[in-house]
């Protein structure tokens with residue numbers, strides 16, 4: 001990989017340090033083999049001739065021209081974002097399905113923006129055009145599709161039209177995040193082992209038709225037999241909540257918990273878990289055991305699975 005750099009005065013270095021695209025500075029310091037103080041003193045360093053194959057693969061970024069504030073020199077940095085590689089892995093295109101406030105969607109989106117998830121949301125699907133999740137998507141420039149078509153949402157798509165519409169976005173994975181309608185078999189066939197859902201109980205307990213939102217937590221509390229609950233992330237199949245489980249977390253149930261208190265405690269763990277699972281699927285760290293069970297390879301220790 002070759003990139004063309006010319007580094008100018010100190011003002012540029014400070015703007016690089018503040019530059020939101022953090023990939024630039026490590027590349028400059030590591031590839032230029034200069035300490036930050038040396039780099040600051042450099043009036044011009046041409047890295048044009050370096051061959052970068054032995055440097056850590058870059059998270060390639062947008063083609064940019066950064067102009068120095070205090071001189072007429074320019075830092076011209078050109079590297080290609082087309083694949084946006086991180087450790088050789090392409091950034092993944094994500095679709096999200098919501099029906100409500102979309103706090104799980106927002107949590108994963110924030111993790112993308114902070115660089116923890118190597119993906120991008122390219123489209124949102126909802127059965128409620130005015131829900132909080134759809135409003136957040138519009139505010140962040142993410143297209144919104146309505147599915148399914150109902151009396152209340154007559155502009156909604158049919159199942160086949162949904163599959164056709166989504167195919168234009170080159171989606172790698174679909175995340176269901178508080179979506180309350182059944183995903184049609186046409187979509188499941190179009191995205192095998194690529195649709196995930198988060199459910200607010202430890203499946204298979206308290207799942208299936210009728211188990212959504214606060215209803216789940218009321219059932220857990222009413223059962224009396226639980227000292228713990230927690231979220232589950234699973235792959236989606238044709239039925240509600242019966243797909244292969246990928247991740248779960250344990251959350252304590254307090255003896256006089258209300259459904260709202262338990263829901264809030266579980267939701268906090270949902271946000272963390274969905275961001276971690278999204279990171280794993282985008283980094284291609286999910287593998288399938290011979291018995292068909294999906295497992296996540298640890299980022300820190302490739303020998304460890306969970």
Ligand SMILES: Nc1nc2c(c(=O)[nH]1)N[C@@H](CN(C=O)c1ccc(C(=O)N[C@@H](CCC(=O)O)C(=O)O)cc1)CN2
Pocket residue numbers: 176179180181182183184197198199200208209210211212235236237238239240241242243
């Ligand atoms: N094919 C699949 N579709 C969906 C799944 C799935 O596992 N397979 N998960 C759900 C999410 N979910 C639980 O995690 C869930 C959502 C909704 C219901 C439910 O009973 N819905 C009611 C309608 C509710 C409404 O319209 O307000 C119903 O179908 O009568 C159960 C579980 C998303 N889709």
Ligand SMILES: NCC(=O)N[C@@H]1O[C@H](COP(=O)([O-])[O-])[C@@H](O)[C@H]1O
Pocket residue numbers: 098099100101102103104105177178179198199200211212213216267270
């Ligand atoms: N069975 C599906 C279900 O109950 N999903 C649950 O709906 C909530 C959506 O919150 P959000 O819209 O703020 O992400 C979450 O708690 C999610 O687990």
